[in-house]
Amino acid sequence: MNKPQEPTQSTQLDHVFMALADATRRQLVRMLAEQDRTVSELAAPFSMSLAAISKHIKVLEAAGVVARRIDGRVHTLTLCPEALSESLDWISIYRNFWQRRLTALDDVLSTDRIPPLEGD
Amino acid sequence: MFELTMNKRCNAPVARVFAAWCTTDLMRRWFGPGEMTVPEAEVDLRVGGAYRVVMRRPDGQTLIIGGIYREIVTNQRLCFSWQWEGSEAVTEVELTFRAAGEQTDLTLVHREFETEAARDDHNKGWQGCLAKLAVFA
Numbered sequence: 001m002n003k004p005q006e007p008t009q010s011t012q013l014d015h016v017f018m019a020l021a022d023a024t025r026r027q028l029v030r031m032l033a034e035q036d037r038t039v040s041e042l043a044a045p046f047s048m049s050l051a052a053i054s055k056h057i058k059v060l061e062a063a064g065v066v067a068r069r070i071d072g073r074v075h076t077l078t079l080c081p082e083a084l085s086e087s088l089d090w091i092s093i094y095r096n097f098w099q100r101r102l103t104a105l106d107d108v109l110s111t112d113r114i115p116p117l118e119g120d
Numbered sequence: 121m122f123e124l125t126m127n128k129r130c131n132a133p134v135a136r137v138f139a140a141w142c143t144t145d146l147m148r149r150w151f152g153p154g155e156m157t158v159p160e161a162e163v164d165l166r167v168g169g170a171y172r173v174v175m176r177r178p179d180g181q182t183l184i185i186g187g188i189y190r191e192i193v194t195n196q197r198l199c200f201s202w203q204w205e206g207s208e209a210v211t212e213v214e215l216t217f218r219a220a221g222e223q224t225d226l227t228l229v230h231r232e233f234e235t236e237a238a239r240d241d242h243n244k245g246w247q248g249c250l251a252k253l254a255v256f257a
Contacts, residue, residue: 014156014175014177014183015177015181015183018183018204018207021204021207021209021211022204022206022207022208022209023208023209024208025207055206059206062181090122090124090232091122091123091124094124094230095124095126098124098126098228098230099126100153100154101150101151101153102126102128102226102228103153104149104150104151104153104154105128105130105137105140105150106128106130106131107150108140108146108149108150109130109131109132109136109137109140110131110132
C-alpha cells in the first residue's frame with residue numbers, strides 16, 4: 001500500500017481501548033483514579049479470585065494504563081492517566097477504533113476493485 | 121447504555137462493501153489498519169454463526185474479537201455481537217448498507233448495554249479520571 005504507516009501510537013490506543021472494553025477493568029481504573037492501591041485492595045470489592053483480578057491488572061499494565069510499584073512483597077498499582085488522554089470514554093475509544101477501520105476499508109475498496117483471492 | 125453511530129460513504133458498489141464485512145480474505149485486508157495485521161479471520165455467515173478476527177500488533181501482541189451473527193440481510197443489513205477474548209462484556213454492532221449509485225452509504229451503530237448501577241458508577245469514575253488528568257495536564 002502506498003500510504004504512510006500510522007504511528008505506533010494508534011496500535012497502542014487499540015490496546016488501551018481493548019483494556020477498557022471490559023467492565024471489571026474499568027472498575028479497577030476507577031478505583032485507581034481515586035488513589036493508588038495494592039493488588040489485594042483492588043481485589044477486595046470483587047467476588048472473583050485474586051488470580052482473576054491479577055489477570056485483569058496485567059491487561060491494564062500491558063496497555064500502559066496502570067503501572068506497578070514493588071515494595072518488598074507489596075505490589076502497588078498506580079494509574080497512568082497519560083495513556084487515557086486520547087480515549088477517555090467508551091464512545092471516543094470506539095469512535096477512534098472504527099474511524100481507522102472504516103478509512104482502511106474504503107482504501108481497500110477504492111484502490112483495487114477486484115482483489116486477488118488469497119488462500120485462506 | 122452507550123451508543124455510537126458512524127456514517128461512511130464507501131467508494132464501491134453495495135455488494136462489494138457488504139462482502140468486505142463478511143469475507144475473510146477481504147476482512148483481513150482492512151481490519152488491522154496501520155501497523156497491525158490480521159493473521160486469522162473466521163466467518164460462519166448464518167444467523168447464530170460465529171466470527172473471529174485476530175489482530176496482531178508489530179510487537180507480536182494480539183487482540184482477538186469475536187461474536188455471533190444476529191441478523192443477515194444480504195447487501196442491506198448485518199448485525200453481530202462483539203466480544204473481546206478475555207472480556208466478559210458483550211456489545212452489539214449493527215451495519216446498514218444503502219446503494220448511492222456506484223457508491224455505498226454505510227452506517228455503523230455500536231451499542232453497549234449496561235446496568236443502571238454500572239452506568240452511574242461509570243459517570244462517577246470518569247469524573248475522577250478527568251480530575252486526575254486535569255492535575256496531570
